[in-house]
Amino acid sequence: MENVVLIIHLLLALGLIGVVLLQRSEGGGLGMGSGGGAMSQRAAATAMGKFTWLLAIAFICTSLILTVIAAQKSTGTSVMDRLRDAPAVEETTDDGPVLPSSDLLPPSGDDSAPLVPRAD
Numbered sequence: 447m448e449n450v451v452l453i454i455h456l457l458l459a460l461g462l463i464g465v466v467l468l469q470r471s472e473g474g475g476l477g478m479g480s481g482g483g484a485m486s487q488r489a490a491a492t493a494m495g496k497f498t499w500l501l502a503i504a505f506i507c508t509s510l511i512l513t514v515i516a517a518q519k520s521t522g523t524s525v526m527d528r529l530r531d532a533p534a535v536e537e538t539t540d541d542g543p544v545l546p547s548s549d550l551l552p553p554s555g556d557d558s559a560p561l562v563p564r565a566d
Contacts, residue, residue, distance in 0.1 A: 451508055455508040
């Protein structure tokens with residue numbers, strides 16, 4: 447069920463992007479340049495505008511449905527429970543970091559000296 451809703455959600459997103467890009471530009475952003483402000487005139491309701499609203503409402507509905515499905519799947523379990531139930535990872539034996547040999551240690555008392563081989 448979740449996969450079906452997710453596929454519908456993705457198709458709605460792609461359709462919404464396409465419909466918005468196909469719409470005719472009305473001029474400046476938020477009605478700038480029309481002289482009356484952003485909300486002074488109501489644009490004529492076109493078929494493309496109505497279809498955009500329809501896709502947007504359907505997109506929001508599928509978003510809410512996916513949220514409810516995700517919430518139902520995670521009820522009653524914590525992250526620690528999921529970690530305990532996860533398959534065990536094969537542990538490797540690591541002997542720790544590789545340290546330089548004692549021949550390349552700086553002289554005692556001088557930490558800024560470069561690492562050079564000792565002449566014993």
